[in-house]
Amino acid sequence: MEHIQTVVIGAGVVGLATARELALRGQEVLLLEAEGAFGTGTSSRNSEVIHAGIYYPQNSLKARLCVQGRRLLYDYCQSRGIPHKACGKLIVATSPQQVQQLALIQEKARLNGLVDQDALQMMSAKEAQAMEPALVCLAALWSPSTGIVDSHALMLSYLGDFENAGGLLALHSKLASAQVNSSNSGPQFLICTEDGTQISSDRVVNAAGLSAPWVARRFGGMDITRLPKGHYAKGNYFSLSGRAPFSRLIYPVPEAAGLGVHLTLDMAGQAKFGPDVEWTDKPDDLSVDPRRGDAFYAEVRKYWPDLKDGSLLPSYAGIRPKINSQEEAAADFCIMGPAQHGVTGLVHMMGIESPGLTSSLAIAKLCAELAGA
Numbered sequence: 001m002e003h004i005q006t007v008v009i010g011a012g013v014v015g016l017a018t019a020r021e022l023a024l025r026g027q028e029v030l031l032l033e034a035e036g037a038f039g040t041g042t043s044s045r046n047s048e049v050i051h052a053g054i055y056y057p058q059n060s061l062k063a064r065l066c067v068q069g070r071r072l073l074y075d076y077c078q079s080r081g082i083p084h085k086a087c088g089k090l091i092v093a094t095s096p097q098q099v100q101q102l103a104l105i106q107e108k109a110r111l112n113g114l115v116d117q118d119a120l121q122m123m124s125a126k127e128a129q130a131m132e133p134a135l136v137c138l139a140a141l142w143s144p145s146t147g148i149v150d151s152h153a154l155m156l157s158y159l160g161d162f163e164n165a166g167g168l169l170a171l172h173s174k175l176a177s178a179q180v181n182s183s184n185s186g187p188q189f190l191i192c193t194e195d196g197t198q199i200s201s202d203r204v205v206n207a208a209g210l211s212a213p214w215v216a217r218r219f220g221g222m223d224i225t226r227l228p229k230g231h232y233a234k235g236n237y238f239s240l241s242g243r244a245p246f247s248r249l250i251y252p253v254p255e256a257a258g259l260g261v262h263l264t265l266d267m268a269g270q271a272k273f274g275p276d277v278e279w280t281d282k283p284d285d286l287s288v289d290p291r292r293g294d295a296f297y298a299e300v301r302k303y304w305p306d307l308k309d310g311s312l313l314p315s316y317a318g319i320r321p322k323i324n325s326q327e328e329a330a331a332d333f334c335i336m337g338p339a340q341h342g343v344t345g346l347v348h349m350m351g352i353e354s355p356g357l358t359s360s361l362a363i364a365k366l367c368a369e370l371a372g373a
Contacts, residue, residue, distance in 0.1 A: 004030045006203040006373065007191055009175055009215055011038035013151065013360050014352050015207035016158035021364035022205070023165035025373045030199065031167060032191075034174035034211070039155040041209050043357065045286070045318030047237075047264045047275070050074070050084065050147035051355040052118065054091075054109040055254055061333040063112040066355040069362035070145065073154075076361060080157050083150040083267045089249035090128055091120075092137035094302040098253040099139045105253070106141055118145045134245040136305055146249060150267055151357060158360075173197070178204070180221030180343055189219075189346070203345040203371045210283045210321045212350040216336075222343050228323035228334055228350055235275025236288045238296050239315040244271035250303060261299040272315055273300055279326045280319070288314040323351035335363070337370030347371050 008019040011033035019031040035041070050070055056062035077084040093099040106120045114120060121142040123131075128140035159169065172195070179190040191199045208215040213230035244263065252260035261273055273296055293312050300307050324331040334350040341348070347370045349363070356363070 001198045001200055003200045004028055005201065006030070006205070006371065007032060007189070007199060007201045008205045008207055010206070010208035010212070011159075011169060012041055012043035012207065012209045013039060013155050013158070013357050014043075014209075014349065014363055015205075016155050016162065017360035017364040018205055018207055018367045019167055020158045020162040020165070021361075021368045022203075022371070022373050023162050023167040025368055027203070027373050029162070029167040030201075031162065031169045032173040032175065032193065033169065033171050036171050038159060038169065038171075039152065042318055042321060042353070043151060043155065043209075045316055046151065046354065046357060047262075047272075048148050048151045048266065048357070049249065049264055050086070050149050051358040052109070052114055052143045052145045053112050053355070054105060054114065054120065054143060056112065056355075057332070058108070058111040061335060062355060062359070065333065065359040065362040065366065067113045069355070069359035072361040073149070073358060074147070076157075077149060077154070082153045082157055084147060085267065086145065086147040087248050087265065088142065088144045089146040089251055090123075090132065090135065090137075091141040091143065091251045091253065092128065092135065092303045093139045093253055094137055096138065101253050102139055102141050109143075114145070132246050132248060132250070134306060135250065135303055137303055148249070148265060148267065149357075154357075175208075175215055175218060178215075178219045180219055180346070182221075203373065204347070205367055205371055206346075206348040206350075207352075207367075209352065210319055212321065212348065212352070213323065216348045216350065219343075219346070222341055222346070226340070227336075227348070228331070230350070231322040231325050232280050232283050233320040233322050233326075234278040234280045234285060234317055235320060236278060236292050236317045237272050237274035237315040238288070238293055238312040240271040240273065241311050241313055243269065246271065252299070252303065261296055263300070263304070273312065274315075275318065283319050286317045286319070288317050290314050320353040321351060322353060333359075333363075335366065335370070345372055
């Protein structure tokens with residue numbers, strides 16, 4: 001049986017960042033990935049937005065790790081030449097009720113640490129339209145520190161750092177079982193993969209994304225009653241045929257379970273709209289129903305009335321790894337270390353939805369500390 005100091009389960013953007021951080025701290029790290037390539041799940045099916053840290057409750061993990069992670073991510077992308085752009089975004093109000101909400105959003109951002117050059121700026125309709133002439137709104141908030149990033153290039157860079165530090169990525173290595181065995185030197189973990197491979201380790205970090213609650217329940221020898229249950233909120237995206245008349249991201253005022261049907265841009269300037277919110281019990285349902293486009297047209301035309309019929313094309317879908325149901329309030333990141341479950345060297349990350357990509361480097365530092373590295 002092979003013994004490895006640290007095993008990380010899941011090679012999405014957060015798993016890669018965490019494995020990288022542990023390897024850079026001198027740990028011998030094995031990164032297990034169930035699929036045949038890294039980053040093929042939620043990490044490859046999102047908006048690729050670098051979030052500022054605006055919407056999250058004060059002192060929540062999402063707020064703290066997003067603000068910290070955003071700064072780390074911009075510095076990292078700049079130092080490594082990873083394609084990214086601090087293009088900023090406008091949060092637009094298209095009804096009198098939404099105008100009233102803008103001040104609340106602005107104050108929430110301030111409490112989360114968005115001050116000075118990062119602070120949100122209130123804008124009149126005229127000021128917003130001076131920035132984006134095709135935009136129609138009653139008022140807006142300008143977020144200068146929001147941006148976009150090439151997520152695949154980012155993950156490749158994380159992987160390169162990890163492997164250069166001696167880490168090993170094992171693909172097609174789906175977890176079958178895990179056992180916590182107490183010994184005189186502290187808990188030891190026995191990891192078994194579906195192909196029969198057995199690995200013992202001193203530390204385990206569960207970064208399995210959509211499967212993280214399931215993976216956590218595989219760990220025999222620990223109390224699982226406090227573990228959250230996984231839920232899935234599908235987000236559909238539609239792409240724009242032709243070039244959009246916008247150079248910044250456009251977001252409506254947030255809605256339940258998501259941030260509304262917003263306009264984002266990739267590094268080439270191509271626009272896409274979404275995601276919407278479609279609760280599902282099938283984490284592998286990634287098809288986009290073209291009929292959902294009707295609702296997209298209605299929502300987008302609230303701030304871009306010149307959107308032409310037939311110009312939205314079904315693009316792709318992603319699944320948010322929720323740990324709250326449709327009837328419950330949005331949950332914070334759930335990062336459980338020894339203080340929560342009593343097992344030294346074990347960290348579970350669950351419900352790492354947006355802003356997980358933005359927060360990835362900050363999450364990695366926190367998890368390395370909780371794992372005792």
